[in-house]
Amino acid sequence: MNSTTSDTEAARLEKLRLQLSTDIEAMQQKEASLREYEQKLRQLVEQANVSQTAQNSNQHYVTSGREALDTEWEKYERAHALLEAARRSLTDDRLALKEREEKVMIREQEVARREAWLKSREQQLAAKVEAEAIAAAAPKKATFTSSPLAAARNLLSLGGNKNQ
Secondary structure (H helix, E strand, C coil), X not given: CHHXXXXXXXXXXXXXXXXXXXXXXXXXXXXXXXXXXXXHHHHHHHHHHXXXXXXXXXXXXXXXXXXXXXXXXXXXXXXXXXXXXXXHHHHHHHHHHHHHHHHHHHHHHHHHHHHHHHHHHHHHHHHHHHHHHHHHHCCCCCCCCCCHHHHHHHHHHHHHHHHC
């Protein structure tokens, strides 16, 4: 019954380990996606800066161009805020995964300790059963209280061997 429990525990731990690795892969994909998105945002900001310097050099300010720039800048700020929120979420997810992995490792150690204890207990019981079997197989000497006639026979046979 204990081996079944340890087998189910091992299967559950393996399932948790697979789930952790799947979660880690998904987070790595999210992180790569966020990096690509950040790179695109940086390019947009760089293009906006280049266009802004070109406008400054001309000293021709068009109000519609300024409004477009303000609109794009607001888009950038919103996108940047979303990126930061996603980063914080990713960090929180990483911490949660680390904690979960630590709990799984502790559980694995507990299961290994229990299995070792169970194995030693089974060995002790097997040794005890074997000792009892050997004791049961050995012939018993009759004592005077358990079998007076057999004890007398043993006594007389010992006495007879001494004389001869």
